[in-house]
Amino acid sequence: MSAATAHPPRFLRRPEARPDELLAAALAVFGERGFRQTTLEEVAARAGVSKGTVYLYFASKDDLFRAVVEHTVVALLEPAEAMARAHAGSASELLTNVVHRLWAAMAQPDMVRLSRLVQAELTQFPEVRRFFFENVIQRHRRLLHGIAARGVTSGEFRPEATTIIPRMVPALVMQLNQFRFLFGDLDTAAPAPEKLRDALLLMVLEGVRKPMARPRARAAAAGRRRTKRGS
Numbered sequence: 001m002s003a004a005t006a007h008p009p010r011f012l013r014r015p016e017a018r019p020d021e022l023l024a025a026a027l028a029v030f031g032e033r034g035f036r037q038t039t040l041e042e043v044a045a046r047a048g049v050s051k052g053t054v055y056l057y058f059a060s061k062d063d064l065f066r067a068v069v070e071h072t073v074v075a076l077l078e079p080a081e082a083m084a085r086a087h088a089g090s091a092s093e094l095l096t097n098v099v100h101r102l103w104a105a106m107a108q109p110d111m112v113r114l115s116r117l118v119q120a121e122l123t124q125f126p127e128v129r130r131f132f133f134e135n136v137i138q139r140h141r142r143l144l145h146g147i148a149a150r151g152v153t154s155g156e157f158r159p160e161a162t163t164i165i166p167r168m169v170p171a172l173v174m175q176l177n178q179f180r181f182l183f184g185d186l187d188t189a190a191p192a193p194e195k196l197r198d199a200l201l202l203m204v205l206e207g208v209r210k211p212m213a214r215p216r217a218r219a220a221a222a223g224r225r226r227t228k229r230g231s
């Protein structure tokens with residue numbers, strides 16, 4: 001097989017492959033340039049297509065950004081949501097597995113850049129900001145709130161877990177990875193990323209885990225319940 005056959009030119013590729021290429025290019029350009037500075041011409045150039053090709057799939061820059069979010073961030077949530085529905089173990093185990101997934105995704109440079117863009121610019125674009133909040137932040141919170149509620153129901157977590165976990169976990173994962181991205185080469189004393197992730201998990205779990213009653217207190221409570229039933 002010749003080299004030309006093995007790697008066909010871009011214009012010979014099937015049309016349905018182009019949206020994925022455009023979204024990958026857009027993610028990179030949005031992350032590097034920011035939302036305001038990104039142009040559809042730059043995205044087209046990065047993808048190796050004409051600007052007209054971009055308009056075949058996306059009506060505007062806002063539309064393209066929404067598609068990037070759905071293709072990258074939202075798509076990462078679907079396997080985690082399916083895993084949560086199928087999980088039969090403890091809430092701590094489930095939270096650990098979800099945080100591992102979330103950390104692996106947010107540690108990617110393009111995702112770090114995207115989160116910085118969201119923090120820095122989206123206040124200037126209300127419709128895009130609302131879209132991101134409803135489709136990313138709220139969906140993360142629903143997933144994590146469900147895990148926390150499961151732990152509260154089972155007696156594993158304190159009631160406060162349903163407030164702490166949905167808000168603290170995404171914020172910590174995002175900020176720790178942004179710090180690593182910006183200053184990792186200078187912070188030579190920092191632990192390895194996996195150790196940092198595990199320290200985050202330990203802090204959260206120890207903070208929300210329901211303390212076990214002392215054996216004597218448990219025995220006294222059981223005695224009171226027996227006395228009450230016998231009276």
